[in-house]
Amino acid sequence: MPCPITHMYLAGLLAEHYKNNPNETVRYIHDGFAIWREANKVFDKETKEVLNQEHSRDKIGPKMKNVISKYRKTLEDDKVAVFSAFATGTQGPDLWVLPHEAALRMMWRKYFTKLPAAIMGALHFDLGHYNLTHAFPKVGLQRIRLQSNCPDPLLEVSVQPLDPLQRKYQTAYYLGYLSHIALDITGHIMVNVFAGAYFQLGKDWENEQGKLWVNIFNNHNKIEQYFDALVKFLCFEGYHDGMKRFENLRKNDFRQPDPWLFPNFADHLSKSLIFSELIETPKGTLNVFKHALSSEAELFLDLSVSLPGPFAERYSSINEAKKVQPFIWNDYCAAYNNTDGSIKDNVLSITKMTSEEPKVRSFRFDNNADGSFYYYLKYTMPNMAKIIDWGTKFYDPAAFARFLEAGKLVSVAFMDAALDYLQTGNLDKLELIRNWNLDLGLAIRIKDISATTDQKNPTKPPRPVLIDLVNVIEEIPALKQWQPPVIDMPKPKSTKWPEDNKSVPLKRRIHVGGGASVKGCTGNVCETIVFAESGLDIRLANFKLYKDADELGSYIFGTNRREEVLNAETAYAITECVEDFATCDVFADRSSLKVGNADVKINRVTFLEKMPKDFARKDLDKITISSYGTNRLPRHLRVTACRKYVRKSIDTGNFHADKFNVYSNPAPAEEFAFAVYALIKGKNRYDCLFQRTMFDPSFVESLKKIRQVGVNVILLIFEKKKDEKTKKTTLKLLESWIDGEKQPYVKV
Numbered sequence: 001m002p003c004p005i006t007h008m009y010l011a012g013l014l015a016e017h018y019k020n021n022p023n024e025t026v027r028y029i030h031d032g033f034a035i036w037r038e039a040n041k042v043f044d045k046e047t048k049e050v051l052n053q054e055h056s057r058d059k060i061g062p063k064m065k066n067v068i069s070k071y072r073k074t075l076e077d078d079k080v081a082v083f084s085a086f087a088t089g090t091q092g093p094d095l096w097v098l099p100h101e102a103a104l105r106m107m108w109r110k111y112f113t114k115l116p117a118a119i120m121g122a123l124h125f126d127l128g129h130y131n132l133t134h135a136f137p138k139v140g141l142q143r144i145r146l147q148s149n150c151p152d153p154l155l156e157v158s159v160q161p162l163d164p165l166q167r168k169y170q171t172a173y174y175l176g177y178l179s180h181i182a183l184d185i186t187g188h189i190m191v192n193v194f195a196g197a198y199f200q201l202g203k204d205w206e207n208e209q210g211k212l213w214v215n216i217f218n219n220h221n222k223i224e225q226y227f228d229a230l231v232k233f234l235c236f237e238g239y240h241d242g243m244k245r246f247e248n249l250r251k252n253d254f255r256q257p258d259p260w261l262f263p264n265f266a267d268h269l270s271k272s273l274i275f276s277e278l279i280e281t282p283k284g285t286l287n288v289f290k291h292a293l294s295s296e297a298e299l300f301l302d303l304s305v306s307l308p309g310p311f312a313e314r315y316s317s318i319n320e321a322k323k324v325q326p327f328i329w330n331d332y333c334a335a336y337n338n339t340d341g342s343i344k345d346n347v348l349s350i351t352k353m354t355s356e357e358p359k360v361r362s363f364r365f366d367n368n369a370d371g372s373f374y375y376y377l378k379y380t381m382p383n384m385a386k387i388i389d390w391g392t393k394f395y396d397p398a399a400f401a402r403f404l405e406a407g408k409l410v411s412v413a414f415m416d417a418a419l420d421y422l423q424t425g426n427l428d429k430l431e432l433i434r435n436w437n438l439d440l441g442l443a444i445r446i447k448d449i450s451a452t453t454d455q456k457n458p459t460k461p462p463r464p465v466l467i468d469l470v471n472v473i474e475e476i477p478a479l480k481q482w483q484p485p486v487i488d489m490p491k492p493k494s495t496k497w498p499e500d501n502k503s504v505p506l507k508r509r510i511h512v513g514g515g516a517s518v519k520g521c522t523g524n525v526c527e528t529i530v531f532a533e534s535g536l537d538i539r540l541a542n543f544k545l546y547k548d549a550d551e552l553g554s555y556i557f558g559t560n561r562r563e564e565v566l567n568a569e570t571a572y573a574i575t576e577c578v579e580d581f582a583t584c585d586v587f588a589d590r591s592s593l594k595v596g597n598a599d600v601k602i603n604r605v606t607f608l609e610k611m612p613k614d615f616a617r618k619d620l621d622k623i624t625i626s627s628y629g630t631n632r633l634p635r636h637l638r639v640t641a642c643r644k645y646v647r648k649s650i651d652t653g654n655f656h657a658d659k660f661n662v663y664s665n666p667a668p669a670e671e672f673a674f675a676v677y678a679l680i681k682g683k684n685r686y687d688c689l690f691q692r693t694m695f696d697p698s699f700v701e702s703l704k705k706i707r708q709v710g711v712n713v714i715l716l717i718f719e720k721k722k723d724e725k726t727k728k729t730t731l732k733l734l735e736s737w738i739d740g741e742k743q744p745y746v747k748v
Contacts, residue, residue, distance in 0.1 A: 002094045002097070002221065002224055003094070003224035003225070003227060003228055004091055004094065004228065004373065004376065005228040005229075005231050005232050005236070005305065005381075006183070006187075006224070006227050006228055006231050006404070007090040007091055007092070007094075007179070007180055007183060008087050008090060008305070008307040008308070009231045009235060009236065009404075010090060010179055010183055010404065010407055010408060010411065011033075011083075011086055011087040011090045011176060011179065011307060012033055012087075012260065012307070013404075013408055014029075014086075014179055014408065014411055014412070014415070015029050015030050015032070015033035015034075015083055015086070016030070016033065016034075017408070017412065018030050018415075021419075023419055023422075023423075024168070025082065025167075025168045025171040025172055025175075026175075026419070028078070028079045028082040028083065028168055028172070029082060029083045029086045029172055029175070030083075031079045031083075032077065032079035032080040032081070032082050032083025032084070032086075033080075033083045035074060035077055035079060035080050036074075036075065036080055036083065036307075037260055037261075039071055039074040039075065040260060040261040040262055040263065040304075041261055042070075042071070042074075043067060043068075043070075043071045043261075043263055044239075044261050044263070046067045046070075047064070047067055047263070047269065050063045050064055050067060051269075051272045051273075057273075057275050057290070057291070057292040060273065060292040061292035061293065064273070064292060064293060064297070065293075065294075065297065068293075068297050068300065068301070071263075072300060072365075075309070075310050076310070078165060078322065080310050081169070081310045081311055081314055081322070082165075082168045082169060082172045083172070083307075084307055084308055084309065084310040084311035084312075085168075085169045085170075085172040085173045085176070085308075085311040085324075086172040086173065086175060086176040087176060087307035087308050087311070088173055088176065088307075088308035088311050088312070088360065088363070089172065089173035089174060089175060089176020089177040089178075089179070089180070090176040090177070090179050090180050090183075091176075091180060091308070092128065092177055092180025092181065092184070093124065093125050093127070093128025093129055093136075093180075094125065094180070095121075095328070095356065095359050095360070096120070096121025096122070096124045096125045096128070096350055096359065097120060097121055097122055097125045098359045098362045098371070098373075120348050121348070121349065121350040121353075121359070122348040123343055123346055123348045123349045123709055124332065124336065124349060124350045126709045126710055127336055127339070127343075127706065127709055128438075129184070129437075129438040129439065130437060130438065130439075130709065130710045130711075130712070131336075131706050131709060131710070131712065131739050132335070132336070132435065132706070132738070132739050132740075132741055133181060133435065133436045133437070133438055134181075134430070134433040134434045134435060134436070135335040135336065135741065136177070136331060136332050136335040136336070137174045137177045137178055137181075137418070137433065138335070138430055138433070139331050139334050139335040140170065140173070140174045140177075140327070140331045140335075141171075141174055141418055141421060141422060141430070143170075143327075143331060144162065144167060144170050144171055144174070144422065145421070145422055145425060147160065147161055147162040147167070148161065148162065148167065148422075163321075163325075165321070165322065166324070166325055166327075169311070169314075169324055169327075170327055171422070173327075173328065174418065175415050175418060175419075178411065178414040178415055178418055178433060179407075179411035179414070179415065181414065181433065181436055181438060182407050182408075182410035182411040182413075182414050183404070183407035183410075183411065184438035184439075185410065185436050185437070185438055185440070185441040185442075185472050186403050186406040186407045186410055186441060186472060186545065187400075187403045187404070187406075187407055188438065188439050188440070188441070189403070189440070189441050189543060189544060189545050189546070189670070190399055190400065190403045190487075190545075190546065191220055191223050191224060192220075192439070192543075192669045192670050193487055193544075193546070193669065194219075194223055194394060194395045194396075194647060195218070195219035195220040195222075195223050195647075196219060196220075196647070196648075196669060197640070197669055197670055197671050198218075198220050198439055199671060199710075200671075201218035201219050201220055202218060203215050203216055203217060203218050204217070204218060204219070204649050204651075204652040204653075205217040205218070205219075205221070205222055205652065205653070205654075205655045206653055206654060206655070207379045207380050208225065208379070208380060208381060208382040208383070208386065208655065209378065209379045209380075209381075209382070209383060210379060211370075211375070211378075211379040212379065213653075215652055215653065217655075219647075219649060222655050223394070223395055225380060225381050225382060226382055226387070226391050226392075226394075226395070227395075227400060228381055229381050229382045229383070229384070229386070229387050229391065230246070230387055230391065230392070230397060230400075232305060232377075232381075233267075233384050233387060234246050234247075234249070234250050234254075234259070235250055235254060235256055235259060235260065236259070236260050236262045236305050237259060237260075237261065237262050237263075237264055237267070237268070237305075238250070238258070238259015238260065238261060239259065239261065239268060240267060240384060242384060242385075242388045243384070243387075243388070245388075246397075249397055249398065249401070253397070253398045253401035253402070254401045254404070255401075255405070262304050262305045263301045263304050264301065264302060264304070264305070265293070265297075265298045265301035265302050266302055267384065268301070269293075269301065270291065273291040273292050273293060274289050274290070274291050275289070275290055275291065275292075276288070276289055277289075277290055296366065299365070299366065299368055299374065300365045300366070302374065302377065302378075303365050303367075303373065303374055303377075304365075305377075306363045306364075306365065306373050308360065308363035309363050309364060309365045311324065311360070311363075312360045312361060312362075312363040312364045313364055313365065315357050315360060315361070326355040326356055326357055328356035328360075329350065329353055329354070329355050329356040332350065332356075333350070333351070336706065338704070338705050338706060338739075338740040338741070339705060339706040340705055340706060340707050340708075343706065343709060390656070390657045390658075391657075393657040394647065394657045394660060396485070396487055396488075398485065399485035399487050399546070402482075402483070402484065402485040403485070403545075405482065406479060406482050406484075406545070409476065409478040409479055409482060410472060410476050410478075410479070412478070413432060413476045413477075413478060414432060414433050417429045417430060417432045417433065418430065418433075431744070432475065432476075435712075435738055435743075436472075437672055439670060439672075440543050440670050440672055441471060441472040441473075441543065441545065442469045442470065442471060442472075442540075442541065442543065442672060443469075443470050443472070443475060444467070444468070444469060444674075444712060444714070444738055445467075445468040445470050445746075446465065446466075446467060446468070446714075446716070446736040446738070446743045446745040447465070447466040447468055447745055447746050447747075447748050448464065448465060448466075448733050448745050448746065448747040448748065449463060449464070449465065449466045449537065449748045450463075450464045450465075450730075450731075450732070450733070450747075451747060451748070452748055463535040463536050463537050463606065463608075464536060464718065464730075464731045464732065464733055465536040465537070465678075465716055465733055465736075465745075466536070466537045466538075466539055466748070467536065467537070467538045467539070467676070467714060468539045469538070469539065469540045469541060469639070469672065470539075470541055471541030471542065471543075471545075471593075471600055471602075472545070473541075473545060473593065473595050473598070473600055474541060474593065474600075479595065480595060481596075482595070482596060483596040484545050484546045484595065484596050484598040485546055486546070487546045535606055535607055535608035536606075536607055536633065536678060536689075536716070537604055537605065537606050537607070538604070538605050538607065538637075539602065539603070539604045539605075540602070540603050540604075540605075540639060541593070541600055541601075541602045542600045542601040542602065542603075542641070543641045543669070543670045544598070544600075544641065544669075545595075545598050545600070546598055590602070590603050590604075591604075607633035607690065633676060633678060633689070633690040635675055635676065635677070635690075635691060636673070636674075636675045636676075636711075637673070637674055637675070637676065638671055638672065638673045638674075639671065639672045639673075640670070640671040640672075641669050641670045641671070645662055645663070647660045647661070647662050648660065648661055648662075648663055673710065673711045673712070674711060674712040674713070674714055675708075675711060675712070675713050675714065676714045676716070677695075677700075677703055677713070677714070677715045677716065678690060678716045678718070679695065679700065679715070679716065679717055679718065680717075680718050680719070680720050680731070681717050681718065681719055681734060684696075684697070685697075686700050686717070689718070700715070700717075703715045703737070703740075704737055704740040705739075705740045706739045706740055712738055712739055713737075713738070713739055713740075714736075714737070714738055715735075715736070715737040715738075716733065716735075716736050716737075717733075717734045717735040717736070717737075718731040718732060718733055718734060719731070719732045719734050733745065
């Protein structure tokens with residue numbers, strides 16, 4: 001279960017932010033959380049009164065039962081349920097890998113082969129993080145508008161209007177989902193600093209508190225679990241004596257003056273409610289500890305931090321007017337319907353489900369099954385003692401708070417865009433949420449730059465297209481005022497890896513064997529295109545959003561040598577790191593963007609077809625190949641950012657801060673993989689600009705699908721025109737596609 005509490009915490013911050021918003025659903029979100037917080041205060045006050053006045057378990061029990069019943073009754077309010085739907089949405093695509101019982105069966109399948117395979121949703125977890133990340137909330141928001149009283153005029157279908165409360169559930173859920181995207185594209189940048197590139201990490205660690213002694217977590221998971229624990233004990237609850245040393249962190253860095261006072265039986269009430277009783281047994285006297293509350297009440301209090309709980313409860317409500325009509329699974333399947341069949345039907349997909357209810361059930365207040373949210377709190381997440389002793393020694397909690405603030409700013413921008421769309425029906429409002437990579441804070445934008453000229457070299461002919469990997473700072477104006485933290489990595493304990501490797505081998509992003517040629521292409525040479533008229537640009541804004549003097553800021557471009565192969569493992573077989581991109585001639589243009597403490601590097605690489613041998617031109621001495629660059633566009637690209645210092649685990653099993661060493665070898669921190677097809681449309685074929693390959697129309701149609709989870713397929717289709725007077729050949733962009741979705745492109 002990836003970092004659920006931190007995302008719930010952001011739900012609370014956002015609910016407080018939208019205090020005076022006129023939208024009815026947003027008012028419910030704000031009021032619902034305010035009701036919950038007030039209920040926490042009342043519960044805390046009344047509990048203290050009972051425990052201070054009574055000292056008999058027989059008297060405490062009935063009085064506490066009334067206090068708890070009153071508290072739980074308050075959480076049945078419709079406004080609380082709508083806020084809870086919002087908090088459920090903040091779990092984003094992580095919802096599909098909630099480790100319910102079926103997921104654990106999958107985990108143990110290699111030991112107990114007779115158990116049925118679980119439906120885990122791991123592929124849909126990845127799709128939601130890397131492929132068309134906006135598609136699901138966009139589908140959901142469009143459906144809400146369609147089923148309201150202001151249908152989209154482009155969709156001429158008759159639909160059943162949504163019940164007002166159901167509409168609030170769905171709207172709140174999708175607003176929360178957008179906040180998950182926002183926090184991931186900011187917070188993961190910081191997590192990667194301390195954990196390394198997600199796809200480079202091995203599963204080295206067990207549960208924090210037992211129950212499952214199998215290495216199923218990586219460094220990324222562990223850092224997020226420790227974030228969760230810190231937020232839970234310090235911000236949600238806040239009454240723990242041992243956490244007082246962190247109060248300044250909450251007040252100054254998290255900017256939260258007071259804790260939210262969520263109750264917790266295990267740490268909050270157990271000491272006051274436990275009674276010792278001597279019982280005579282055949283083997284002697286036994287000291288038995290009992291408390292005044294029922295097991296159901298104890299469980300409810302331990303799960304009070306489950307903000308999705310009231311929403312989850314309504315899936316099985318006996319009140320039909322308040323019952324949630326399932327919608328998440330249907331919308332998700334609609335959003336990712338355009339996937340390759342092997343992805344849809346894979347055992348790790350969600351295609352064999354019929355509703356999201358088995359996943360949402362994990363958050364119910366009465367669910368303590370293996371794999372539930374209770375399981376996460378009790379066994380997966382570290383306890384308070386570990387946080388107090390060494391839980392902040394391997395990451396910077398103050399920097400964590402700063403990135404939470406950035407996540408909130410981006411969330412507000414995304415949510416405002418969605419609310420604007422719901423009111424106006426203008427789909428342009430949703431462009432801001434399009435095509436983000438949730439690990440990197442980068443979004444893919446396709447731009448027509450055929451009308452632009454190079455200011456540094458005006459004689460250089462224009463390229464038709466820019467593939468812009470734009471940084472979140474450039475897209476969200478509010479971040480221009482945000483102050484990124486200064487992150488100081490610990491000094492290295494060693495300059496060599498344990499294996500004495502001189503370089504860092506990069507694991508291959510794709511694990512597809514066979515390497516068979518793509519059906520539908522030939523090796524025939526297409527017509528010669530003059531290099532100066534066939535290039536395109538790729539622009540990359542630096543992944544990092546923080547100040548670090550030791551950061552190398554280096555990049556690796558990975559290519560495959562067998563360009564006709566889409567899924568060959570050779571596509572990303574890079575064996576060593578480049579320490580400084582300044583030594584590479586790949587980048588034609590470099591600039592920087594100053595944002596607070598951060599210096600975001602922006603690099604622009606030009607890919608051009610090589611000059612034909614028979615090419616002749618009068619001004620060739622002025623316009624040489626080197627002045628344009630000579631880089632042929634590879635079919636597959638992986639862009640990797642590296643850090644000079646990296647923390648690497650030196651042990652496995654039971655996680656501990658001392659089980660890390662810091663090394664000074666360059667190592668990957670983030671990576672981004674995509675495949676580019678730049679094709680010229682002919683009568684019955686498509687000529688590839690850079691690979692000297694032809695494709696038939698059926699193959700090009702197959703590129704309009706999600707073909708590989710975690711790798712974005714960018715398809716650019718050009719029309720070639722020749723001016724009879726000037727004899728110049730120009731390229732015009734006709735269509736651009738990413739993962740099978742037609743992209744709008746802006747003429748720059």
